[in-house]
Amino acid sequence: xxxxxxxxxxxPTPTAGGRGRRATxxxxxxxxxxxxxxxxxxxxxxxxxxxxxxxxxxxAGISRPTFYFYFPSKDAVVLTIIDRLVAxxxxxxxxxxxxxxxxxxxxxxxxxxxxxxxxxxxxxAVTLAAAELRMRNxxxxxxxxxxxxxWVADVTAVIEAERxxxxxxxxxxxxxxxxxxxxxxxxxxxxxxxxxxxxxEPNRVLNVIVEIWLRTIYGGVEPS
Amino acid sequence: xxxxxxxxxxxPTPTAGGRGRRATxxxxxxxxxxxxxxxxxxxxxxxxxxxxxxxxxxxAGISRPTFYFYFPSKDAVVLTIIDRLVAxxxxxxxxxxxxxxxxxxxxxxxxxxxxxxxxxxxxxAVTLAAAELRMRNxxxxxxxxxxxxxWVADVTAVIEAERxxxxxxxxxxxxxxxxxxxxxxxxxxxxxxxxxxxxxEPNRVLNVIVEIWLRTIYGGVEPS
DNA sequence: AACTTTATCAACACCGTGTCGAGTCAGTCA
DNA sequence: TGACTGACTCGACACGGTGTTGATAAAGTT
Numbered sequence: 001x002x003x004x005x006x007x008x009x010x011x012p013t014p015t016a017g018g019r020g021r022r023a024t025x026x027x028x029x030x031x032x033x034x035x036x037x038x039x040x041x042x043x044x045x046x047x048x049x050x051x052x053x054x055x056x057x058x059x060a061g062i063s064r065p066t067f068y069f070y071f072p073s074k075d076a077v078v079l080t081i082i083d084r085l086v087a088x089x090x091x092x093x094x095x096x097x098x099x100x101x102x103x104x105x106x107x108x109x110x111x112x113x114x115x116x117x118x119x120x121x122x123x124x125a126v127t128l129a130a131a132e133l134r135m136r137n138x139x140x141x142x143x144x145x146x147x148x149x150x151w152v153a154d155v156t157a158v159i160e161a162e163r164x165x166x167x168x169x170x171x172x173x174x175x176x177x178x179x180x181x182x183x184x185x186x187x188x189x190x191x192x193x194x195x196x197x198x199x200x201e202p203n204r205v206l207n208v209i210v211e212i213w214l215r216t217i218y219g220g221v222e223p224s
Numbered sequence: 225x226x227x228x229x230x231x232x233x234x235x236p237t238p239t240a241g242g243r244g245r246r247a248t249x250x251x252x253x254x255x256x257x258x259x260x261x262x263x264x265x266x267x268x269x270x271x272x273x274x275x276x277x278x279x280x281x282x283x284a285g286i287s288r289p290t291f292y293f294y295f296p297s298k299d300a301v302v303l304t305i306i307d308r309l310v311a312x313x314x315x316x317x318x319x320x321x322x323x324x325x326x327x328x329x330x331x332x333x334x335x336x337x338x339x340x341x342x343x344x345x346x347x348x349a350v351t352l353a354a355a356e357l358r359m360r361n362x363x364x365x366x367x368x369x370x371x372x373x374x375w376v377a378d379v380t381a382v383i384e385a386e387r388x389x390x391x392x393x394x395x396x397x398x399x400x401x402x403x404x405x406x407x408x409x410x411x412x413x414x415x416x417x418x419x420x421x422x423x424x425e426p427n428r429v430l431n432v433i434v435e436i437w438l439r440t441i442y443g444g445v446e447p448s
Numbered sequence: 449a450a451c452t453t454t455a456t457c458a459a460c461a462c463c464g465t466g467t468c469g470a471g472t473c474a475g476t477c478a
Numbered sequence: 479t480g481a482c483t484g485a486c487t488c489g490a491c492a493c494g495g496t497g498t499t500g501a502t503a504a505a506g507t508t
Contacts, residue, residue: 031486047359047360049359049360052463052464052465053464053465053466054464054465062486062487062488063487063488063489064464064465064466064488065466065467065468065487065488065489065490066486066487066488068465068466068467069485069486069487072466073465073466074465131359132359132360135271135273135355135356135359136271136273136356141420145420145421145422148420148421148422149421149422152422171435171439172428172431172432172435176424176428176431176432177432177435177436179412179415179422179423179424179432180408180412180424180432180433180436181436182422183408183411183412183415184404184407184408184411184412186411187407187408187410187411188403188404188407188408191403191407196365196369196372197369197372197373198369198372198373198376198399198403198406199403200400200403200404204396204397204400207396207400208396208400208401208403208404209404211395211396211401211440212401212404212405212436212440215395215439215440215443215444216435216436216439216440219439219443219444220439220443255455276494276495276496277495277496277497278494278495278496286455286456286457287456287457287458288457288496288497289456289457289458289459289497289498289499290455290456290457292496292497292498293454293455293456296497297496297497298496449508450507450508451506451507451508452505452506452507452508453504453505453506453507454503454504454505454506455502455503455504455505456501456502456503456504457500457501457502457503458499458500458501459498459499459500459501460497460498460499460500461496461497461498461499462495462496462497462498463494463495463496464493464494464495464496465492465493465494465495466491466492466493467490467491467492467493468489468490468491468492469488469489469490469491470487470488470489470490471486471487471488471489472485472486472487472488473484473485473486473487474483474484474485474486475482475483475484475485476481476482476483476484477480477481477482477483478479478480478481478482
């Protein structure tokens with residue numbers, strides 16, 4: 001059902017912060033994984049706000065106090081899960097960035113947006129939980145901010161390069177454009193995942209955001 | 225037995241739903257206002273999730289049970305406040321739409337975005353609370369969806385008109401473009417109000433989103 | 449004056465969080 | 479082997495928030 005990521009090695013601790021277990025290396029590893037899997041499974045069914053610590057404990061076959069042996073709070077569990085999503089997305093970004101540097105920037109841009117969209121769509125439930133958590137948890141906010149900052153920096157560089165090459169017209173500061181574009185993606189994708197109304201159809205999202213990115217970056221406004 | 229109130233003509237009830245008071249016309253009006261004012265005041269200080277029913281009751285000079293005489297829940301209070309914000313924003317939209325229909329669409333568009341931005345910036349705290357509430361309250365979600373739908377419909381009409389006039393190039397379906405643009409505005413403005421990082425500076429927001437809107441609507445992508 | 453409606457709140461039932469302390473159990477190692 | 483230790487478990491509790499109940503008072507209405 002939930003075949004987990006293959007990177008169980010090469011990483012002593014997901015984050016340096018006080019997330020995760022207190023200190024151990026014994027059989028409780030299974031329990032920790034069980035909690036994380038339960039969280040992911042329940043998030044497919046209902047929003048984070050409707051999942052209690054008891055639900056997670058029950059799902060992992062332990063009592064509520066025992067849950068606290070493994071994680072300091074419900075939020076910490078979700079934060080750990082988000083860490084992994086973010087790491088996966090970062091890989092996608094690096095991949096796409098490489099492609100962007102060597103080939104045609106326009107095709108590369110489409111590929112990059114596609115990979116990014118794919119990374120989050122694959123973990124739709126977690127993405128929605130992240131957005132929810134961000135509203136009330138400073139740590140989640142900081143983590144997300146870091147992610148956004150990374151993309152903005154990359155996109156800014158791309159826009160500036162294309163302007164320098166003379167293929168993109170000047171305009172508002174590249175970084176400002178990048179912020180708006182990246183935030184647009186986030187919002188549009190969230191709406192689609194959450195099936196808001198109005199929202200874009202899943203199979204239309206990429207066409208639309210790619211067109212807006214291209215027009216924004218490459219298309220100057222002809223004076224009427 | 226329905227004593228009609230003359231002061232707020234043309235509006236019997238903010239919403240048809242069971243929001244607000246149960247039924248009265250006496251001095252308790254002051255209390256109701258006091259609760260709403262307390263809520264707005266506290267929202268300037270801290271997020272909705274950190275405000276309790278007791279805080280609202282204390283702020284209005286009543287006990288917690290008495291609060292429930294006036295509102296069925298904390299959410300209902302905020303929903304009432306959001307109703308008003310939304311109504312004000314709708315007025316702005318109508319205003320801007322009129323301007324858009326008679327004058328130059330490009331200048332009109334800028335004016336419309338400016339008015340809209342202003343309407344929400346004037347009620348920054350409430351706007352942020354609305355976003356928070358939307359995450360966990362279906363009624364708030366429905367209300368916001370209605371608002372978004374209204375804007376999307378208007379923008380769709382504008383894009384289609386401009387394409388029909390031949391001044392805007394064809395491209396992805398007008399409605400899809402409209403959805404993405406409206407959602408971009410929402411996200412960018414939210415980030416600015418919340419002082420996220422990264423986010424646009426308050427005095428730069430309009431320049432940036434107007435440029436993106438114009439390039440998206442009027443600027444086709446020249447083939448490289 | 450009897451009656452109704454509006455308004456108020458102490459006390460309660462309930463739920464979710466997080467902590468404490470008293471355990472069990474599986475391995476050391478003396 | 480038996481005392482010791484550290485990993486692990488959970489019943490019972492304290493706390494803080496929500497929403498309800500029922501008793502009561504105060505202000506109209508007839």
